[in-house]
Amino acid sequence: xxxxxxxxxxxxxxxxxxxxxxxxxxxxxxxxxxxxxxxxxxxxxxxxxxxxxxxxxxxxxxxxxxxxxxxxxxxxxxxxxxxxxxxxxxxxxxxxxxxxxxxxxxxxxxxxxxxxxxxxxxxxxxxxxxxxxxxxxxxxxxxxxxxxxxxxxxxxxxxxxxxxxxxxxxxxxxxxxxxxxxxxxxxxxxxxxxxxxxxxxxxxxxxxxxxxxxxxxxxxxxxxxxxxxxxxxxxxxxxxxxxxxxxxxxxxxxxxxxxxxxxxxxxxxxxxxxxxxxxxxxxxxxxxxxxxxxxxxxxxxxxxxxxxxxxxxxxxxxxxxxxxxxxxxxxxxxxxxxxxxxxxxxxxxxxxxxxxxxxxxxxxxxxxxxxxxxxxxxxxxxxxxxxxxxxxxxxxxxxxxxxxxxxxxxxxxxxxxxxxxxxxxxxxxxxxxxxx
Numbered sequence: 001x002x003x004x005x006x007x008x009x010x011x012x013x014x015x016x017x018x019x020x021x022x023x024x025x026x027x028x029x030x031x032x033x034x035x036x037x038x039x040x041x042x043x044x045x046x047x048x049x050x051x052x053x054x055x056x057x058x059x060x061x062x063x064x065x066x067x068x069x070x071x072x073x074x075x076x077x078x079x080x081x082x083x084x085x086x087x088x089x090x091x092x093x094x095x096x097x098x099x100x101x102x103x104x105x106x107x108x109x110x111x112x113x114x115x116x117x118x119x120x121x122x123x124x125x126x127x128x129x130x131x132x133x134x135x136x137x138x139x140x141x142x143x144x145x146x147x148x149x150x151x152x153x154x155x156x157x158x159x160x161x162x163x164x165x166x167x168x169x170x171x172x173x174x175x176x177x178x179x180x181x182x183x184x185x186x187x188x189x190x191x192x193x194x195x196x197x198x199x200x201x202x203x204x205x206x207x208x209x210x211x212x213x214x215x216x217x218x219x220x221x222x223x224x225x226x227x228x229x230x231x232x233x234x235x236x237x238x239x240x241x242x243x244x245x246x247x248x249x250x251x252x253x254x255x256x257x258x259x260x261x262x263x264x265x266x267x268x269x270x271x272x273x274x275x276x277x278x279x280x281x282x283x284x285x286x287x288x289x290x291x292x293x294x295x296x297x298x299x300x301x302x303x304x305x306x307x308x309x310x311x312x313x314x315x316x317x318x319x320x321x322x323x324x325x326x327x328x329x330x331x332x333x334x335x336x337x338x339x340x341x342x343x344x345x346x347x348x349x350x351x352x353x354x355x356x357x358x359x360x361x362x363x364x365x366x367x368x369x370x371x372x373x374x375x376x377x378x379x380x381x382x383x384x385x386x387x388x389x390x391x392x393x394x395x396x397x398x399x400x401x402x403x404x405x406x407x408x409x410x411x412x413x414x415x416x417x418x419x420x421x422x423x424x425x426x427x428x429x430x431x432x433x434x435x436x
Contacts, residue, residue, distance in 0.1 A: 341365065
């Protein structure tokens with residue numbers, strides 16, 4: 001898209017020098033009576049008149065092109081600039097320059113380009129490179145300035161708005177093989193505690209009205225002289241709520257191959273967990289723990305996975321007033337009591353620990369994923385900073401210990417199999433009989 005300033009062509013310094021030199025030579029020739037000075041000024045006057053005989057009316061049109069397909073961190077980005085000349089007069093020179101996001105490493109995007117564009121023609125500039133970090137990254141804005149009429153006229157800069165490139169987070173390997181603590185849907189891939197049509201054998205019982213004949217266990221029936229059938233546990237889907245702590249940011253993002261901040265780990269882990277459970281047919285929803293409290297409704301299938309990736313592109317640090325507690329965060333969003341709540345948090349803000357304790361106290365199946373980088377540390381400001389950092393880490397370990405004592409499983413995100421152990425413990429606790 002182009003937003004040109006139509007018809008704005010201004011004289012250049014070359015035209016000013018031509019007019020000044022021609023007038024000076026003519027004035028001196030007349031004053032001194034020297035014909036040679038008048039003849040010397042003639043080429044400048046004739047050349048300027050010929051060049052200005054036909055003046056351009058339209059300014060160049062600049063278009064930014066960029067990938068609109070699925071671009072992942074570390075993937076190739078193909079962008080470009082197209083400069084078109086809608087006028088009947090060619091441009092002698094067009095200088096184009098563009099800005100790009102620091103997380104898009106595009107070749108030669110940091111320097112101006114000079115090119116000529118013929119009448120009613122166009123010229124293209126290819127900008128290829130690599131996407132270094134997830135998010136909505138911009139190519140542009142771009143500005144172009146053209147010179148025409150032998151360099152005697154130039155248009156004012158034409159600025160084109162930026163074009164966004166959606167860079168999706170790279171999906172870290174994740175595979176949780178443990179059963180869900182509470183499978184509540186009608187169909188799915190998780191073994192439930194309810195009898196039904198499934199693939200997991202639960203036992204053998206006496207034949208009852210409504211049982212299918214193909215379920216008869218003839219070996220047991222012949223031995224007991226009474227019809228017995230094999231019954232199975234139903235396979236059901238489950239709802240997974242990914243709760244993202246966005247109260248603050250810790251660490252510096254380094255892009256692909258560099259260091260990871262808290263939000264980097266949170267977004268990439270959320271994408272991996274969502275992909276895993278959506279691939280198995282479960283329903284996944286997302287919720288931000290911050291002042292904005294953005295939410296994505298539960299859904300399943302590939303369409304929901306693409307929606308999740310799109311939703312994650314807008315995750316930003318969203319600090320809030322320290323007095324705000326979000327006590328009714330889940331109640332306000334009507335989260336199912338049988339949902340598995342995976343909390344992705346650096347556990348730095350005390351409110352995050354309080355929120356986890358409240359979730360567990362309310363009887364929800366909760367797993368806390370620690371997203372704080374192991375090497376995270378505040379900048380050294382004086383000789384007491386290292387000691388203060390060690391004390392802070394000791395206090396944080398105490399908080400994690402208290403959370404585990406209250407039944408909140410906490411695990412450090414480590415890619416594949418990160419949640420297997422804690423999901424097994426949560427599933428075992430869910431299957432245990434509850435006291436009256």
